[in-house]
Amino acid sequence: MPQLYxxxxxxxxxxxxxxxxxxxxxxxxxxxxxxxxxxxxxALQMETIPRVIASPQHRAVETMELITNQFQHPFSVHFTEEFREFRYGDWEGAFIPELRENYPEMFYHLRERPELYNPTSIKGETYRELIKRGTDVVHKACTAFPNEDILFVGHSITITCTLLSLLGKEIKDLRSAPPLDNTSISILNYEKDTFHLDAWNKTNHLH
Structure with missing residues (x-):
């Protein structure tokens, strides 16, 4: 059974x-x-993962390179724009406490009620758009590399919403899971077009 990291x-x-x-x-x-x-x-080198798919954003690329520099087996790397982080439009780079104060309803919807989040006024991305591109990345990878383990390196909200959507969660539940820590490992098992959660936000390797 292939594992997706x-x-x-x-x-x-x-x-x-x-x-x-x-x-x-x-x-x-x-x-x-x-x-x-x-x-x-x-922590991942013994898994001999043959395929790596990463966001092209610099923080993800550098993380991916530091991870794969530890590998001692052949692997290929594929970058995809569709695995970028959630797009926040005019909020990009803003100080989060100020957004919470100045846009209380929209910020609350972003964090707590994703089904109500409407970023049209800030030219941002909707949760529906995010999970469409995130799940497409995973499905296409599983089709292109059947029966192979795959490592995905990306971003907190993109990974969280993609995984929960693949596990059958509705949009209203996309912020229900504990936040992912930086350089944490989450794992899905994949069999017969069905995804099962094996691990969420593993950080024991960091200590």
């Missing part, structure tokens, strides 16, 4: 500064996060 990128300067970091913005990885990415690679 999902890793969130390492913690960045914007994560530390509590700023919005979506699909159209980037900031550098923190030095300690680079070490965490190496630890993640060491």
């Amino acid at each position: 999902f890793v969130r990128h390492g913690k960045t300067e914007y994560n530390l500064a509590d700023r919005v970091q979506g699909g159209d913005i980037d900031s550098p990885l923190l030095p300690e996060s680079k070490q965490d990415a190496i630890k993640t690679g060491l």
Whole structure:
């Protein structure tokens, strides 16, 4: 049964500064996060994963490279724009506490009521658009590389919503799971077009 591994990128300067970091913005990885990415690679190297699919955003690319630098087996890397982080439009780079204060209803819907989140006024992306592209990435990968384990390296909200959607959750439940930690590992098992959760937000390899 193929296993699908999902890793969130390492913690960045914007994560530390509590700023919005979506699909159209980037900031550098923190030095300690680079070490965490190496630890993640060491934890995954024995799995001999032959395929890696990653977001093209710099924080994901650098995390992926630090992980795969620990691999001692042949593998291929594929980048896809469709695995970028959730796009927040005009909110990209904004200070999160200010958004919470200035846009209380929309911010609440973003975090707590995704079925009501309407980012039209800020030119952002909807949850429906996000899960469409995220689940497409996974389905296409499973079709292209059947019976192979695959590592996906991406972003918190994209991975969270993609996984929960593949597991049958509705849009209203896409923010119901605990947030993914940076360089955490989550695992789905895939068999006969059905996905099963094997692990969520594993961080024991970081300690």
